Every structure is written in C-alpha cells, then in structure tokens.
Amino acid sequence: MDFDLTDEQRLLKDSVEKMLADAYDFEARKRIVASGQGFSPEIWASFAELGLLGLPFAEEHGGFGAGPVETMIVMEAFGGALVVEPYLATVILGGGLVRHAGSPAQQSAILPAVAAGERRLAFAHAERQARYDLFDVETAARRDGDGWTINGRKGLVLGGDTADTLVVSARTAGASRDRHGIGLFVVDADAPGVARRGYPTQDGARAAEITLENVRVEAGAVLGDPAGALPVIERVVEEAIAALCAEAVGAMESALASTVEYLKTRQQFGTPIGAFQALQHRAADMLVALEQARSMALFATMMAGAADPRERRAAISGAKVQVGRSARFIGQQAIQLHGGVGMTMEFRIGHVFKRLTMIDTLFGDADHHLALAAEAGGLINA
Amino acid sequence: MDLRLTDEELAFRDEVRAFFRQALPAGIRGRLEAGHHPTRDDIVTWQRILNAEGWAVPHWPVEWGGTGWSPVKQYIFMEEMQMAPAPQPLQFGVSMVGPVIYTFGSEAQKRRFLPRIANIDDWWCQGFSEPGAGSDLASLKTRAERQGDVYVVNGQKTWTTLAQHADWIFCLVRTDPAAKKQMGISFLLIDMKTPGITVRPIQTIDGGCEVNEVFFDDVRVPAENLVGEENKGWDYAKFLLGNERVGIARVGVSKERIRRIKQLAAIEQAGGRPLIEDRRFREKLAAVEIELKALEITQMRVVAAEGKRAPGKPDPASSVLKIKGSELQQATTELLMDVIGPYALPYDPHEEGANEEPILEDWAATIAPSYFNNRKVSIYGGSNEIQKNIIAKAVLGL
Numbered sequence: 001m002d003f004d005l006t007d008e009q010r011l012l013k014d015s016v017e018k019m020l021a022d023a024y025d026f027e028a029r030k031r032i033v034a035s036g037q038g039f040s041p042e043i044w045a046s047f048a049e050l051g052l053l054g055l056p057f058a059e060e061h062g063g064f065g066a067g068p069v070e071t072m073i074v075m076e077a078f079g080g081a082l083v084v085e086p087y088l089a090t091v092i093l094g095g096g097l098v099r100h101a102g103s104p105a106q107q108s109a110i111l112p113a114v115a116a117g118e119r120r121l122a123f124a125h126a127e128r129q130a131r132y133d134l135f136d137v138e139t140a141a142r143r144d145g146d147g148w149t150i151n152g153r154k155g156l157v158l159g160g161d162t163a164d165t166l167v168v169s170a171r172t173a174g175a176s177r178d179r180h181g182i183g184l185f186v187v188d189a190d191a192p193g194v195a196r197r198g199y200p201t202q203d204g205a206r207a208a209e210i211t212l213e214n215v216r217v218e219a220g221a222v223l224g225d226p227a228g229a230l231p232v233i234e235r236v237v238e239e240a241i242a243a244l245c246a247e248a249v250g251a252m253e254s255a256l257a258s259t260v261e262y263l264k265t266r267q268q269f270g271t272p273i274g275a276f277q278a279l280q281h282r283a284a285d286m287l288v289a290l291e292q293a294r295s296m297a298l299f300a301t302m303m304a305g306a307a308d309p310r311e312r313r314a315a316i317s318g319a320k321v322q323v324g325r326s327a328r329f330i331g332q333q334a335i336q337l338h339g340g341v342g343m344t345m346e347f348r349i350g351h352v353f354k355r356l357t358m359i360d361t362l363f364g365d366a367d368h369h370l371a372l373a374a375e376a377g378g379l380i381n382a
Numbered sequence: 383m384d385l386r387l388t389d390e391e392l393a394f395r396d397e398v399r400a401f402f403r404q405a406l407p408a409g410i411r412g413r414l415e416a417g418h419h420p421t422r423d424d425i426v427t428w429q430r431i432l433n434a435e436g437w438a439v440p441h442w443p444v445e446w447g448g449t450g451w452s453p454v455k456q457y458i459f460m461e462e463m464q465m466a467p468a469p470q471p472l473q474f475g476v477s478m479v480g481p482v483i484y485t486f487g488s489e490a491q492k493r494r495f496l497p498r499i500a501n502i503d504d505w506w507c508q509g510f511s512e513p514g515a516g517s518d519l520a521s522l523k524t525r526a527e528r529q530g531d532v533y534v535v536n537g538q539k540t541w542t543t544l545a546q547h548a549d550w551i552f553c554l555v556r557t558d559p560a561a562k563k564q565m566g567i568s569f570l571l572i573d574m575k576t577p578g579i580t581v582r583p584i585q586t587i588d589g590g591c592e593v594n595e596v597f598f599d600d601v602r603v604p605a606e607n608l609v610g611e612e613n614k615g616w617d618y619a620k621f622l623l624g625n626e627r628v629g630i631a632r633v634g635v636s637k638e639r640i641r642r643i644k645q646l647a648a649i650e651q652a653g654g655r656p657l658i659e660d661r662r663f664r665e666k667l668a669a670v671e672i673e674l675k676a677l678e679i680t681q682m683r684v685v686a687a688e689g690k691r692a693p694g695k696p697d698p699a700s701s702v703l704k705i706k707g708s709e710l711q712q713a714t715t716e717l718l719m720d721v722i723g724p725y726a727l728p729y730d731p732h733e734e735g736a737n738e739e740p741i742l743e744d745w746a747a748t749i750a751p752s753y754f755n756n757r758k759v760s761i762y763g764g765s766n767e768i769q770k771n772i773i774a775k776a777v778l779g780l
C-alpha cells in the first residue's frame with residue numbers, strides 16, 4: 001500500500017498550485033466570472049503550456065498519457081482555487097469520450113487541438129426529464145443518407161456556450177429510457193440547426209441549454225457504436241465523478257482553512273471566537289468530514305479504472321455520497337462560523353459554499369448515489 | 383387538555399383565511415408562491431390593506447390600533463398570513479420599534495410615530511449590529527455625544543436589512559463611553575434623511591441586496607428622539623429582542639414551503655415518474671414534516687402559556703423556537719433543492735426588462751438562491767450557537 005505521490009506527480013502538483021497562486025487569486029477569479037465568458041484565455045493558455053489540457057491523452061495526441069491520480073491532483077488544486085474554466089467539460093468529459101470511443105482518425109482530428117488549447121469541448125447529454133438517469137435520452141438521431149439528422153434539447157451543458165465542438169448523445173433506437181440505442185455524435189457547435197442559450201451558473205461558471213433542430217452530421221461524426229454508447233458514457237461520467245470528488249476535496253480544504261483562520265482572528269466577547277469550545281468542536285467535525293471525503297475521493301480515483309463494473313460503480317457512488325455529505329456539512333458550517341460575512345458576495349467563503357453545493361447536484365446527488373450504492377450491494381465485502 | 387382549536391378559534395381562522403383569499407392581490411401572492419422575496423411595494427401595499435381592515439398591528443395596545451385578540455388568535459392570524467402566502471407587515475416597525483415606543487417612549491413619540499408605523503408611512507430599519515459587534519452586541523462603538531439639544535452621532539452600523547428603503551433607523555448608540563459595556567448605551571431614533579448618513583449596499587450570496595452598511599458622520603439628531611432614558615438603551619433592546627417570541631419560529635413559512643414541495647414534486651420527474659412517488663423522497667419529506675408538527679405544537683404550548691408566565695424568569699421557549707424554527711426553514715429549502723435536482727445549476731434571476739427568455743420556470747429559478755439565502759436564519763437574531771449558550775447557562779444552569 002502506498003499513498004505517496006511519485007516525484008513527477010509532486011512536480012505536477014507544485015507547478016499547478018504555483019500557477020494558480022500566481023494567477024488565480026480571488027480577485028482574478030472575480031474578473032473572470034464578471035467577463036461573462038466563463039474562462040480566461042490567458043489562463044487557458046497556461047493550462048495548455050503546463051500540459052494540463054492533454055494530461056490524460058496519449059503522447060501521439062499531444063498528451064502525457066497520465067492516469068487518474070494526475071487528474072485528481074489537478075482537480076484538487078482547481079477546487080482549492082475555485083477555478084471556473086471548463087476543464088472538466090473539455091478534458092474529462094469531451095476529451096474522455098473521444099479518447100474512449102473515438103476511432104484513431106477521430107482522436108487525431110480532435111485531441112491534439114484540445115491539448116494545445118485551441119479547441120474546447122462540451123458534452124451535451126442531460127435532458128430535463130432525465131434528472132440523474134444517464135440512459136434517459138429523448139433527443140433522436142435518424143439515419144439520413146450517409147449521415148444522421150439530430151433533433152432534440154439538451155440542458156446543463158457545462159461549458160456549452162463557448163465550446164467549439166459538442167459531443168451530443170442521441171437515441172438511434174429504442175424507447176426513451178432504454179439502455180440500448182444511444183449514440184454519440186461529434187457536432188460543430190456552430191453547425192446549422194444548433195441553438196445555444198448560454199448562462200451563468202450559481203457557482204460562477206457557465207453552461208448552456210442547447211436545441212438541435214435538423215442538425216445534419218456525416219457518418220464520420222459517430223463516436224463508436226451508434227446504438228451502444230451507454231457503457232462509454234457511464235465510464236466517462238464515472239471518471240468525471242472521481243474528478244469532481246477531488247475538486248470538492250480541494251474546495252472543502254480551502255473552506256476549512258479559511259474558517260479556522262477566521263476563528264483565530266474574529267474577536268467577540270473580548271476573545272477570538274476560536275476560544276469557544278462549541279466552535280472548536282464544530283471545526284473538528286469539519287476536519288473529520290474532510291478526511292472521510294478525502295479518503296473516498298482517493299478510493300474513487302483508484303477504482304475509476306477497475307475492471308469489475310459492479311465494484312467500480314459501488315466505489316464511485318459511495319465516493320459521491322460521502323463527498324456530497326461532507327461538502328454539505330462543511331459548506332454550511334463554514335458559512336455559519338463566519339457569521340454575517342459568510343453571507344456576502346464580497347467574501348470568498350460563500351463562493352466555496354456555492355461551488356460545493358453545485359458539485360453535489362452534478363451527475364447525481366448524494367441521495368441518488370446512495371440508492372445506486374445500495375443496489376450495487378454496498379461496499380464492504382465481509 | 384385539548385390540542386384542537388375551539389369552535390370560536392376555528393371560526394376566526396376561517397374568517398381570516400377568507401379575508402386573505404379575497405384581499406391579497408394576485409400579483410403579490412404569485413410572487414411569494416414562486417419563492418420570491420416581496421418587493422418594497424408588495425410590503426407597503428399589503429400592510430396598508432391590513433391597516434385599513436384594522437389588522438396591521440394586532441398585538442399592539444388597543445388604543446394604538448391593536449385588536450385585543452387572545453395570543454392564540456394572534457398566532458392563528460400570523461400563521462394564516464404566512465401560509466396565504468402574504469408578506470408580513472414590516473417587522474422592524476410593527477414588532478420591534480413600535481412596541482419599544484409604546485412601552486418606553488414619550489407621549490409625543492407615540493403620537494408622532496405609532497400611526498405612521500401601523501400604516502407603513504415610515505419605513506423603519508434596525509441599526510444594532512456593527513462590524514465589531516455581532517453576537518457581542520454590547521461591544522458596540524457608534525458614539526452619540528450630547529451637544530445642547532442634539533446628539534451628534536459618529537460610527538457605523540452593518541447588516542442593516544432593507545435600509546435602502548428606510549425613512550428611519552432605530553439605533554443602539556454609546557452615550558457614556560466610560561460606563562461598563564451594557565450601561566452606556568442609548569436607544570435613538572434617527573431620520574435617514576439627516577445629513578451625514580451614507581448607505582452602502584452589501585450583496586448577499588444569493589445575488590440579492592437586502593442588507594447594507596450605514597455610516598454616520600457627524601449626524602445631528604434632535605435630543606427629543608431619544609427613547610426613554612439615556613444609558614438605558616440596553617434594557618429596551620433586551621425587551622425588543624425578547625418580544626419576538628411568537629413569530630420567531632416562522633412555522634407558517636415552513637408549512638407553506640412544504641405545500642410547495644409537494645406541489646412541485648408532483649411535477650418534477652425522477653426515474654421516469656413524478657418525484658413524489660419516490661419512496662425515499664417521501665420518507666425524507668415526512669421526517670421534516672414530523673419535526674415541523676412537533677415545533678408547531680411546541681409553539682402552541684408557548685402561545686397558550688403567554689400571559690401566565692412569571693416575568694423575569696428565564697424561559698427556554700424563545701431559544702428552542704429559534705433553533706428548531708431556523709433549522710426547519712433551512713431543511714425545507716434543502717428539500718426544494720432535492721426537488722429541482724440538477725436544474726438548481728442555472729443562475730437565472732429573471733431580471734425585469736431582460737431581453738432574453740428565462741431558462742427556467744419562475745418557481746425553479748428561486749430554489750438555489752433561496753437555499754443560499756436561508757443560511758442567514760441561523761446567524762441573525764441571535765445565532766443558534768448563542769441560543770444554545772442561553773439554554774445551557776440561563777435554563778440548565780450549566
């Protein structure tokens with residue numbers, strides 16, 4: 001058993017953290033959020049320069065062939081700095097789908113440009129009626145000569161308003177909640193028939209609702225099996241959940257650190273409020289919650305590539321439950337212990353709370369994954 | 383012993399309910415049902431409708447507009463109003479400064495201010511908290527120095543709710559800096575139009591602007607605006623805060639939110655059917671309903687005992703109601719987050735005059751902001767930690 005990072009991983013961690021410390025303080029983040037673009041071109045370029053945008057891609061595609069631990073390192077640092085850039089959307093979701101389902105030709109056409117920071121991706125999958133069920137897809141793709149015509153509505157597309165390329169899931173066969181019959185299509189975000197309504201999200205990033213009306217794509221736009229994409233969607237979403245768990249750990253760590261700092265400096269009744277045992281115990285409970293979440297985020301990272309799908313699913317769902325619960329507790333208590341200032345936009349802590357709240361609602365909240373973990377038979381083999 | 387309302391109380395409830403159904407403007411009802419805060423105009427319009435009916439200040443002495451209702455009837459009235467749902471009359475006026483004025487104020491102050499409070503001709507705000515004086519309110523520093531027939535006020539208040547609309551602010555100010563903490567504080571009424579006052583908005587995490595900083599720079603306040611005696615302000619403030627016993631739990635607000643949760647969970651889909659059909663969701667909801675029922679009965683016990691209470695004896699009731707009431711307000715906003723699920727994500731404030739179509743239904747767009755906003759209820763009005771200190775020390779003798 002070994003929880004230590006390799007020298008290379010430590011180097012990655014240091015360089016990401018240094019870049020964020022230099023260029024991504026709270027003021028810089030505010031400006032990026034206020035720009036309405038959802039990302040800073042300069043920051044995106046530094047991500048490319050550091051090799052983050054191609055991290056999990058093969059070397060022949062301009063990547064590093066790095067594994068889930070490296071992704072965890074980057075996401076945890078992003079969580080600590082409250083990064084709003086669409087890294088998850090582009091590299092983990094969009095990039096992951098192309099990496100796992102694309103042909104060599106599709107991979108060479110897309111991934112090098114992503115790694116170079118020249119192309120952003122988004123995964124247009126969720127639909128309003130689907131809630132958290134990945135197989136609930138009504139958007140339809142019909143064969144049309146050599147190619148396909150897509151019609152439907154997609155929602156909550158992370159980074160969807162500024163992406164250059166969309167990966168769209170659509171039903172090629174079966175009924176709207178069938179596991180079989182879902183395909184993935186690479187669609188130019190500016191293609192005729194694609195209408196995007198971008199908006200800010202509660203946590204300072206951007207997303208889009210997307211309508212597809214008679215959008216025509218060539219046969220070469222299909223990623224993998226046009227009726228059998230669900231397993232790859234599930235796999236990529238599991239990787240995204242592991243990444244989000246790591247991000248949440250970074251954010252929780254930063255929430256605890258600012259709370260402890262506040263307890264030491266805020267004076268009431270002639271003493272730092274950290275002198276009150278009720279608050280000391282609360283901070284201690286936050287630390288316990290953080291460590292439980294950190295362990296499950298590590299577990300998710302280790303298990304994201306596991307061969308046995310039942311074990312993998314239980315692990316990922318278990319991690320999402322623990323992280324969701326810890327994040328709720330830590331976020332709420334961080335606000336509470338900051339008193340009035342915790343309620344303000346001017347202070348950073350409220351933004352951490354909002355990001356933690358939203359992470360819980362991405363790809364299934366704690367209740368949803370609790371049910372999945374139970375269905376998968378739990379986590380303890382005893 | 384009987385937990386049910388009497389026939390007379392039931393008849394009263396029906397009368398009040400019918401009045402609210404008929405008199406509450408549809409626009410106001412619709413905004414509140416969709417989870418919005420009432421606007422300034424909503425609050426004024428509704429309070430004036432109530433005042434015309436003689437119902438704006440039921441709990442006041444009859445000579446100043448009170449109705450003489452029993453505590454139980456007052457409670458029924460308030461809960462029916464919260465469930466209508468209608469805006470509450472402006473608390474800073476009718477529940478805070480009004481009672482202080484009719485209890486401790488001069489005859490001239492009563493005649494001048496009370497009718498205007500009841501009709502919300504003056505909008506009042508509460509200037510207690512300061513940057514350095516939150517939970518430790520008695521450490522407040524805003525200074526009022528007597529110079530002839532004026533007080534000259536210098537300092538800063540913060541978290542002043544809705545000061546942006548205010549005509550008047552009631553303040554705790556330090557008149558004797560040499561006296562021990564609680565002893566040198568006075569209760570002063572200040573016209574917000576007086577030169578030297580600056581209001582700066584503070585944006586809250588939900589995107590709203592309900593609180594402000596208020597700065598005082600050589601603000602000259604006529605000495606006649608002192609309430610009661612100089613340096614006795616702390617007593618009046620304690621009276622004011624202790625007065626809020628009945629409204630503090632906001633049971634009606636949580637009940638109204640439960641109604642919304644059920645209504646919306648019947649619309650939102652989960653697993654291919656309405657969320658309300660999901661057993662786990664129903665159990666979670668029932669758990670909150672059980673606690674709310676318990677709180678409602680606790681509240682009724684307090685209401686029934688009102689008036690029989692020995693004055694000056696510490697009573698856990700306010701703190702119990704504040705702690706559980708705020709927790710349940712927060713729990714109901716969390717249930718609404720469960721209802722909307724992933725669609726909590728868009729920030730979609732539906733600004734007037736915006737040229738883009740809204741992303742979400744009106745009711746859906748308010749859910750995440752209201753979850754964020756309700757974190758405040760365990761912080762203000764004496765935080766839940768402070769309430770637990772009170773229970774432990776004053777009630778349990780620890």
Ligand SMILES: Cc1cc2nc3c(=O)[nH]c(=O)nc-3n(C[C@H](O)[C@H](O)[C@H](O)COP(=O)(O)OP(=O)(O)OC[C@H]3O[C@@H](n4cnc5c(N)ncnc54)[C@H](O)[C@@H]3O)c2cc1C
Nearest residue numbers: 336337339340508510511516517541543758762763765767
């Ligand atoms: C939305 C909002 C509206 C408000 N409106 C008004 C208004 O209109 N007028 C007005 O005057 N004020 C208003 N307030 C102020 C409110 O009353 C204060 O925020 C509250 O008293 C807490 O003070 P604080 O924010 O300075 O927190 P602090 O007192 O600094 O508390 C920080 C944390 O320490 C805890 N703590 C403090 N002392 C102790 C202790 N002895 N033991 C254990 N824990 C402790 C608190 O519970 C809290 O968790 C409002 C606040 C908010 C958030």
